Amino acid sequence: MTPTRRTFLKIGAGGLVTSVLGFDLRPAYAQARELKISRTTETRSTCPYCAVSCGVIIHTLGDKAKNVTPQVVHVEGDPDHPINRGTLCPKGSSLLQDIVNPRRLMKPQVRRPGSDHWEDISWDAAIDEIGHLIKKTRDETFVTADAQGRTVNRCEGIAFNGGCTDTNEFNYLVVKAMRSLGVCYLENQARV
Amino acid sequence: MSTGALRIQRASGHAGPIPGEDTQRRMQVAKLIDTTTCIGCKACEVACLEWNDLTFRDTVFENSYQTMPETAWNYWNLIKFNEHQRDDGSMMFLMRKDQCMHCADPGCLAACPAENAIVQYQNGIVDFQQEYCIGCQYCVTGCPFNIPKFNSQTKKVFKCTLCSDRVGQGLEPACIKACPTGCLHFGTKDDMKELAETRAQQLREHSGYANAGVYDPAGVGGTGVIYVLHDITNPEAYGGLPSNPRVPWTVRIWKGPLKWLGNLAMIGGLIGVTMHYLRYGPKHVNGSGEEGGRP
Numbered sequence: 001m002t003p004t005r006r007t008f009l010k011i012g013a014g015g016l017v018t019s020v021l022g023f024d025l026r027p028a029y030a031q032a033r034e035l036k037i038s039r040t041t042e043t044r045s046t047c048p049y050c051a052v053s054c055g056v057i058i059h060t061l062g063d064k065a066k067n068v069t070p071q072v073v074h075v076e077g078d079p080d081h082p083i084n085r086g087t088l089c090p091k092g093s094s095l096l097q098d099i100v101n102p103r104r105l106m107k108p109q110v111r112r113p114g115s116d117h118w119e120d121i122s123w124d125a126a127i128d129e130i131g132h133l134i135k136k137t138r139d140e141t142f143v144t145a146d147a148q149g150r151t152v153n154r155c156e157g158i159a160f161n162g163g164c165t166d167t168n169e170f171n172y173l174v175v176k177a178m179r180s181l182g183v184c185y186l187e188n189q190a191r192v
Numbered sequence: 193m194s195t196g197a198l199r200i201q202r203a204s205g206h207a208g209p210i211p212g213e214d215t216q217r218r219m220q221v222a223k224l225i226d227t228t229t230c231i232g233c234k235a236c237e238v239a240c241l242e243w244n245d246l247t248f249r250d251t252v253f254e255n256s257y258q259t260m261p262e263t264a265w266n267y268w269n270l271i272k273f274n275e276h277q278r279d280d281g282s283m284m285f286l287m288r289k290d291q292c293m294h295c296a297d298p299g300c301l302a303a304c305p306a307e308n309a310i311v312q313y314q315n316g317i318v319d320f321q322q323e324y325c326i327g328c329q330y331c332v333t334g335c336p337f338n339i340p341k342f343n344s345q346t347k348k349v350f351k352c353t354l355c356s357d358r359v360g361q362g363l364e365p366a367c368i369k370a371c372p373t374g375c376l377h378f379g380t381k382d383d384m385k386e387l388a389e390t391r392a393q394q395l396r397e398h399s400g401y402a403n404a405g406v407y408d409p410a411g412v413g414g415t416g417v418i419y420v421l422h423d424i425t426n427p428e429a430y431g432g433l434p435s436n437p438r439v440p441w442t443v444r445i446w447k448g449p450l451k452w453l454g455n456l457a458m459i460g461g462l463i464g465v466t467m468h469y470l471r472y473g474p475k476h477v478n479g480s481g482e483e484g485g486r487p
Contacts, residue, residue, distance in 0.1 A: 033357035036245075074242070077369060087372040093238035 047092045051164045051189040055081025155182035162188025202312040204304030220316035222381040226420045229375035230287040236367035240269040243366035265341040268352040272431030288430040292352035294416030299439035303334030322348045336437035411438040
């Protein structure tokens with residue numbers, strides 16, 4: 001049937017009235033907010049903060065294709081990890097900021113004795129300085145024998161504090177290096 | 193629970209029924225917050241910020257451990273720290289995770305005049321769709337829990353989405369996943385209610401909280417976020433949780449009888465004009481042609 005001018009106008013007016021009165025025949029779906037981790041690459045890791053060592057999943061952009069530079073977009077707890085089973089404390093929940101926050105520290109800094117501010121230092125200068133200070137302190141405070149004349153060979157002026165994410169292998173080297181210096185005060189909270 | 197796009201069961205500013213309403217089975221989801229095991233670590237606050245990529249705002253110190261006095265347009269989830277004095281004079285913290293309650297009968301949705309700006313999905317999540325929001329802030333007046341917050345720069349209102357993106361894809365909300373003490377739970381509303389009742393009974397019988405109970409207020413049709421409280425008779429002690437929240441009567445009248453009266457007046461007017469035209473015909477301008485030509 002070919003609509004005449006009159007029927008065309010009737011249909012138009014009818015449609016107008018219908019839409020003005022609010023009859024809407026579109027299906028009532030809402031596009032849910034996009035899941036930002038739907039196609040990210042998941043990498044398992046360990047939270048670097050305390051000794052509990054919660055498991056985390058790091059979500060990175062891209063599928064590891066050759067031309068993609070991955071960037072971390074989200075970090076959350078690993079539900080398969082026996083320690084935390086997906087949960088995280090507020091520090092662990094903020095791990096994304098550990099990676100992408102522009103305010104995080106990217107270079108070594110030093111605060112001199114008596115100073116009230118931090119100054120930048122290069123890695124080479126920092127290691128050099130630490131080496132010299134260890135040598136100086138050890139030479140000054142090394143004890144070869146105790147009051148009763150027994151050989152002890154210990155360095156009492158230095159203590160070493162390790163972190164919680166130090167691995168087994170790293171701690172092996174720490175113990176070897178520090179014991180060879182004679183350091184007795186040796187502690188870490190590593191549980192990894 | 194659906195995947196991808198979520199099916200809507202109620203939409204703001206929408207005349208007539210929602211197409212496809214009640215053509216699928218529903219499964220309402222809910223959060224359960226056990227205030228008795230919350231330690232105030234704020235992991236849920238951080239998880240919310242990180243998942244939703246919210247911008248950072250300054251904290252406000254008001255002689256309390258609380259991050260800021262109220263939730264904000266970019267801070268949807270806030271642990272309220274309330275110092276409470278026990279009967280024997282000793283102090284305790286009543287901590288409550290404050291966020292959108294996802295009411296079954298949401299006052300924000302009832303008050304909203306913009307079509308589809310506030311929707312309720314079939315799983316019970318009440319979500320704001322900012323692209324349709326006109327910034328009138330009627331939802332702020334409609335909410336009995338003081339949750340929707342206005343961003344004066346973008347002129348849009350924001351609040352907790354119950355992570356509708358995660359739930360729509362079969363994941364739990366970010367806050368629930370983070371909680372290290374297990375005081376937050378997520379599941380179907382039926383399961384959560386059962387869990388809450390069990391916990392409240394445990395508190396009454398074994399922990400000396402004789403008034404422990406479940407907060408699922410009927411005044412807003414029940415909520416998608418339910419609390420287990422130490423003392424159900426005094427929810428106000430938990431940072432102003434209303435004991436009997438209701439959608440304001442102004443919103444009810446305005447969106448109920450007044451709306452129908454308005455429609456009646458409009459249709460009556462149209463009929464009146466038509467009848468007048470049929471009875472008396474078009475208006476004839478008297479006088480000469482020159483005068484009649486003027487508008």
